[in-house]
Amino acid sequence: MTTGYRWLHRWNEGGLESLKPDFGGGRPPKLSDEEREELKEILAERNDWTTKEIKKLVKEKFGVEYSRCHLRRILKSMGMNCGKPYQKDYRRPENAEEKLKERLDKALKNINSALEEEERVIIGFLDESRPKTTSNTVKVWAFEDPEKKRNTTKYQANTFGFYPLNGESVVEFKENSKKERVCEFFERIRKENPEEKIVMILDNFSSHRAKDAERKAEELGIELVFLPPYSPDLNPIEQIWRGIKREISTAFFETKEEFLELIKDSFQKLSGKLSYASGWVSKFLPSNFQKICI
Known part of the structure; x- marks a missing residue:
């Protein structure tokens, strides 16, 4: 069903009220707020995630698939940074x-x-x-x-x-x-x-x-x-x-x-x-x- 027919079907079924969005405006997010928080907790366990790894994690854990571009925007909104990691020698003392x-x-x-x-x-x-x-x-x-x-x-x-x-x-x-x-x-x-x-x-x-x-x-x-x-x-x-x-x-x-x-x-x-x-x-x-x- 095309988008136009979908809206027409809604009108026929429920009139004007059925055309009003049931979310805050804009495209609804694929991840809920709770799922975002859960994802944030998982990502906080490491400091060396690649975009590819996170994309795979989101798909396997939550059944959601984002484009790389949109995923980067989500990660930035969470306060994450993307850059070349500073290399630390494994022999460096923990303290x-x-x-x-x-x-x-x-x-x-x-x-x-x-x-x-x-x-x-x-x-x-x-x-x-x-x-x-x-x-x-x-x-x-x-x-x-x-x-x-x-x-x-x-x-x-x-x-x-x-x-x-x-x-x-x-x-x-x-x-x-x-x-x-x-x-x-x-x-x-x-x-x-x-x-x-x-x-x-x-x-x-x-x-x-x-x-x-x-x-x-x-x-x-x-x-x-x-x-x-x-x-x-x-x-x-x-x-x-x-x-x-x-x-x-x-x-x-x-x-x-x-x-x-x-x-x-x-x-x-x-x-x-x-x-x-x-x-x-x-x-x-x-x-x-x-x-x-x-």
Whole structure:
């Protein structure tokens, strides 16, 4: 029966009243409110659902089939987000955040006992990265297949970065990441921040843990706080490296010097933004040190 005949049949059977909708207007939902709540509870048990999996679940559990497009709208209305999952190493400790907070609290207590009135402490993050001209992390819009002219000569740069909550940020290019280069970078950080006490958060890379590096840090008055293993997500500087890779994706370089200059300029610009570390600060930094540092 066509839609027109269906409405005519209703009119003949019940008159005007039979033509009035018996729902709130618009197309009635296939899932009831109760079923939506049940679906939401099921989906809350995992953080890695694909659209295909949810589509299959809805069909098997509730006997309802949605188009992918409509299903995405429903999931968004439930407050779900869709994106590339952040990869976490299976060897990462379950209590990684708790361990970092304990280590940071211990370091800050050591520093606090030596602080004089009105004296500041710099809290910052150190890391190395190796940006490459082959980075391609930005999606672009185009009427045809998107393309971008670029120099296909491959450049890369072993880059050391220091991202402080206060104080001076530092970025340098090194031929390698051996302990000698780490010590040199500690010295550069101290040169740019000559007076304040420094608490430095960094990962467990072997060069960072080397005795020479730890001695150099102690000599320079830098308190080292090591992240739990396999926990790069607890270092806000990672977001700066990702930002630099996005900048590289849309840039054109004729020479390696231009490539290095973009990395340096991007680091200086991005490291001036405390927004990359705002969540970290509220989660890990005691309130009294938040006032000292920011």
